[in-house]
Amino acid sequence: MTAGPERPIAGEKPLEGINVLDFCWVAVGPMTTKYLGEYGATVVRVESVKRPDVLRRAAPYKDGISGINRSAYFASYNANKMGITVDMRHPRARELMLRMAKWAHLVTENFTPGTMESWGLGFDQLKEVNPGIVMFSTSMMGRGGPMERQPGFGPVLSSLVGLTNLTGWPDRDPVNPYGAYTDFIVPRFAVAAILAGLDRRRRTGEGIHIDMSQLETTLHFSAPVLLDYAVNGREQSRMGNRDSGAAPHGVFPCAGDDRWIALGCFSDGHWEGLQRTIAPDGSGWPYNPNFTTLLSRKANEDELERLLANWTSSWEAGALMETLQSSGVPAGMVNDCRDLFDDAQLQHRGHFQWLDHPEIGPYATDASEMVFSLTPGSLDTPAPLLGEYNSHVLKDLIGLSDEEYESLEEDGVLE
Amino acid sequence: MPGAQTGIDFLLAPYRVLDLTDERGLLAGKILADLGADVLQIEPPGGSPARNIGPFHGDDPLPEKSLFWWAYAANKRSITLDLEQKDGRALLEKLVAEADFLIESFSPGYLDGLGLGYQHLAEVNPKLVMVSITPFGQDGPYSNYQATDIVGMALGGFMYLTGDDDRAPVRISFPHFYLHGGAAGAAAAMLAHTHRVTSGQGQYVDVSCQQAVAKTLAHAPQIWDIEGSVLKRQGVYRQTSGENRVRINWPCKDGYVNYMVQGGSVSYSTRALLSWMGEDGLDITELEAVDWEEMGYGAITPELMEQLGGPLGDFFKGHTRAELVEGSLDRRILLFPVATPSDLQDHPQLEARRYFKELDHPELGVAVRYPGAFIKSGDGGDIAGLYRRPPLIGEHNLEIFQGELGLSTPELESLKRSGVI
Numbered sequence A: 001m002t003a004g005p006e007r008p009i010a011g012e013k014p015l016e017g018i019n020v021l022d023f024c025w026v027a028v029g030p031m032t033t034k035y036l037g038e039y040g041a042t043v044v045r046v047e048s049v050k051r052p053d054v055l056r057r058a059a060p061y062k063d064g065i066s067g068i069n070r071s072a073y074f075a076s077y078n079a080n081k082m083g084i085t086v087d088m089r090h091p092r093a094r095e096l097m098l099r100m101a102k103w104a105h106l107v108t109e110n111f112t113p114g115t116m117e118s119w120g121l122g123f124d125q126l127k128e129v130n131p132g133i134v135m136f137s138t139s140m141m142g143r144g145g146p147m148e149r150q151p152g153f154g155p156v157l158s159s160l161v162g163l164t165n166l167t168g169w170p171d172r173d174p175v176n177p178y179g180a181y182t183d184f185i186v187p188r189f190a191v192a193a194i195l196a197g198l199d200r201r202r203r204t205g206e207g208i209h210i211d212m213s214q215l216e217t218t219l220h221f222s223a224p225v226l227l228d229y230a231v232n233g234r235e236q237s238r239m240g241n242r243d244s245g246a247a248p249h250g251v252f253p254c255a256g257d258d259r260w261i262a263l264g265c266f267s268d269g270h271w272e273g274l275q276r277t278i279a280p281d282g283s284g285w286p287y288n289p290n291f292t293t294l295l296s297r298k299a300n301e302d303e304l305e306r307l308l309a310n311w312t313s314s315w316e317a318g319a320l321m322e323t324l325q326s327s328g329v330p331a332g333m334v335n336d337c338r339d340l341f342d343d344a345q346l347q348h349r350g351h352f353q354w355l356d357h358p359e360i361g362p363y364a365t366d367a368s369e370m371v372f373s374l375t376p377g378s379l380d381t382p383a384p385l386l387g388e389y390n391s392h393v394l395k396d397l398i399g400l401s402d403e404e405y406e407s408l409e410e411d412g413v414l415e
Numbered sequence B: 001m002p003g004a005q006t007g008i009d010f011l012l013a014p015y016r017v018l019d020l021t022d023e024r025g026l027l028a029g030k031i032l033a034d035l036g037a038d039v040l041q042i043e044p045p046g047g048s049p050a051r052n053i054g055p056f057h058g059d060d061p062l063p064e065k066s067l068f069w070w071a072y073a074a075n076k077r078s079i080t081l082d083l084e085q086k087d088g089r090a091l092l093e094k095l096v097a098e099a100d101f102l103i104e105s106f107s108p109g110y111l112d113g114l115g116l117g118y119q120h121l122a123e124v125n126p127k128l129v130m131v132s133i134t135p136f137g138q139d140g141p142y143s144n145y146q147a148t149d150i151v152g153m154a155l156g157g158f159m160y161l162t163g164d165d166d167r168a169p170v171r172i173s174f175p176h177f178y179l180h181g182g183a184a185g186a187a188a189a190m191l192a193h194t195h196r197v198t199s200g201q202g203q204y205v206d207v208s209c210q211q212a213v214a215k216t217l218a219h220a221p222q223i224w225d226i227e228g229s230v231l232k233r234q235g236v237y238r239q240t241s242g243e244n245r246v247r248i249n250w251p252c253k254d255g256y257v258n259y260m261v262q263g264g265s266v267s268y269s270t271r272a273l274l275s276w277m278g279e280d281g282l283d284i285t286e287l288e289a290v291d292w293e294e295m296g297y298g299a300i301t302p303e304l305m306e307q308l309g310g311p312l313g314d315f316f317k318g319h320t321r322a323e324l325v326e327g328s329l330d331r332r333i334l335l336f337p338v339a340t341p342s343d344l345q346d347h348p349q350l351e352a353r354r355y356f357k358e359l360d361h362p363e364l365g366v367a368v369r370y371p372g373a374f375i376k377s378g379d380g381g382d383i384a385g386l387y388r389r390p391p392l393i394g395e396h397n398l399e400i401f402q403g404e405l406g407l408s409t410p411e412l413e414s415l416k417r418s419g420v421i
Helices: A028-038 A072-077 A093-103 A123-129 A156-160 A186-204 A214-221 A223-232 A268-278 A294-299 A301-312 A317-326 A337-342 A344-349 A390-397 A402-410 B002-006 B026-034 B067-073 B086-098 B118-124 B149-155 B177-199 B209-214 B220-227 B264-279 B302-317 B321-331 B341-345 B348-352 B397-402 B409-417
Strands: A019-022 A042-047 A081-085 A106-109 A134-139 A208-213 A249-253 A260-264 A331-333 A352-357 A361-366 A370-372 B016-019 B038-043 B077-080 B101-104 B129-134 B203-208 B237-241 B244-247 B249-252 B255-259 B335-337 B357-361 B366-370
Touching: A019 A028, A019 A093, A028 A042, A028 A072, A028 A081, A028 A106, A028 A134, A028 A186, A042 A093, A042 A390, A072 A361, A072 B220, A081 A390, A093 A123, A106 A186, A134 A186, A156 A214, A156 B255, A156 B335, A186 A208, A186 A214, A186 B026, A186 B177, A208 A214, A214 A223, A214 B348, A223 B067, A223 B341, A223 B366, A249 A301, A249 B149, A260 A317, A260 B149, A268 A294, A268 A317, A294 A301, A317 A331, A331 B149, A337 A344, A337 B220, A344 B209, A361 B220, A370 B177, A390 A402, B016 B026, B016 B086, B026 B038, B026 B067, B026 B101, B026 B177, B038 B086, B067 B366, B077 B397, B086 B118, B101 B177, B118 B129, B129 B177, B149 B177, B149 B209, B177 B203, B177 B209, B203 B209, B244 B302, B249 B302, B255 B302, B255 B321, B264 B302, B264 B321, B321 B335, B397 B409
Parallel strands: A019 A042, A019 A106, A042 A081, A106 A134, A134 A208, B016 B038, B016 B101, B038 B077, B101 B129, B129 B203
Antiparallel strands: A249 A260, A260 A331, A352 A361, A370 B203, B237 B244, B249 B255, B255 B335, B357 B366
16 A cells, blocks of 8 residues: 555544654654644554663653553653554565555654664665655754764753753753753654645655754754854853843742742833732832842842742742732742642643553643644554554555565564 | 745745744744745834844844844744734735734734734635744633743743752743744644645644643653652752662863763763773772673662762863863763853854854844754755844835735835834
8 A cells, every 4th residue: 555645634633644654762753753643643653672662661660560561651752653563674674664665655763864774764765665755854963974873862962952051050060951851842843844844745746855953953942042152252151040131030939848939020010019919018128229120139139039038938839829920920830740730721721631551551641732723633542562553554554465464473574 | 936035945935924923932933934934024113022132242232133033033024013003904914815824922812802813814814824822822720821931931840850959940041931832833833734735724723832841841740640759850960760860960171061870781881981080090990890781771879879979070070071072982982061152153063064054144244153954855955944134123014015915105104104014
């Protein structure tokens, strides 16, 4: 079966009819293809038994017991996808994958550059069997150049891209933005680029290979900082929580263990709202002339922060957020991960969805941040067990005969 | 025609975007413009408030010199329109009739209040894809909350997990809250577009920046959902399992490097570093004796980390960042610089891929190096990228209002006089 025209169906999901052969693994690729699956594409992940996705071996596991199908981390990023297992080093793997490439409109991968070519599955080879194929490749450093094969993991790219140096207290060592932060910046650029590539294919019939460097993409999240160096020669660095346009501006303690409120006063209106909330009778420290103007508050910011922290520390964070917001002060509690599940707005948006996984049971996964008026996305099926869809994909989607399928199994291709 | 207008043929060349956003959504249109779409930034007369955001060229705080604006308005054209006047709204409707996308970041309900909500615009152009980017979404309990970057990064769950464990959570010292929403806006626009080209139907998409931030937390929400434990911030450390954590940022002679001690499949990196330390004359006998090869991920105990910290810290402090990075490349050590802006300006990989792109600012008599394309074609060709310096306020009023909408010179003068443009 070859890639037919995408079916134009109104009222269904926007990517209905788009077939994705997905070699992505770990985080940045799977988060990208999760969006595609959530909006209706048919996504088939190609996995390996011998070299399973790193996230399949990453906590948290159901009941704390590790197992190839028990990671909720993997399960979250791979909802709405099917999965097959193929030993890419097997001599018959290439032929099988080329057959799937005929079925696919899009091939995605995030290996070190050169990996797909080493399997005989580079863009030129895919194009031979499917001239309209769109291939999306993303790697830390992009294809070509002296560092294309640079290895790396989680927190490294935040450091390479300059975000670590911008995070932390000026009197202390810099800290990494939480987790493999850049892995979660790249996917939205990736979705836009992939769909732009598919759009061009639709208009021209031509396939295209898109190469995305995660370093180059993430630099767009600090572009003004780079320009500041380029034109002014200034090396910006971390400032804790302060902001040149606001005072007070920061995170202040609330009642309880490790509970905090974030707030910032960028205008007279914000500051007056804070003054009124602290001292409704119009007297006391908020009305000290040292704090009247933004410039005076900046000049006395240490003292201002100390007095404010003293006041916030008796408040419950959620109550303080509501009180300050009702006075027109930008304020938000510092949500921890338990709070996120209780957050009234995230609940309203249906941010967490629960899927029932055969080994994990019900587990939470986060839905898209976009609400569509006509073609909403949805998360319907849990992440695949390793090799769960071998038979369905290869027989029902690709059209292998029972004999062909059994022969692949017997030869150890599907491992 | 837009493609012909720019003379470039990037992926989205046939499409036009009306960009009504300010600093809360500029990135969405920037992404589409980089992909080749013809993006008209619609500014209020006098200019977008995003032009007030520093830093500024030459530290001169003028609206045409905002580097924030430059970064996120490059490639776009600018027209001015006062949407609070009837003529402004009428002109917008004329543009909507021919546009493919409209992106906006006003407070929920603002455009509806002007009679320019999606319901109305869809009557003007049923194929329009309209994307709204707001802190929390169009409705719900927080939809009218005041938000700034720090408020959003806090409510999105990012801050609690970032910073030293003995101090308050921290944000990144460059605002990201709206950038996450902006990037999501571009993805949303393309998802809706994909449906439009097969169905002929436009639609409306409502993007929440808070949700976009909450999607950056890796497995932290799952750790609460599955294990019932709340992950905490770790400062310069990274939690590997249970009580075990390894240090990832280390001070060196002139800055910081990123290095994570690991055993198992990357024990070669640890061994190579230890032998380099040995060459420097540090006593590493005890550390050499550790069975790194058999040590799994997360098996480095606090005691071992303590034992390592002294000699490793001394070693790093004795070398510059450049020495450590170069030596590590030669020795196959997984060590990386904690880069500063100057490191990135002459980064060998970015140079080799011709990443930075110079754009002329003739009014200022300067050429400026901008961060360039976020994609290339697999053979290194240009399929996206920069082709136009950021626009001056209303720079393209004449070519749009007169050239495209056919307004006469007296009409343009009337509109200018009444403050519509």
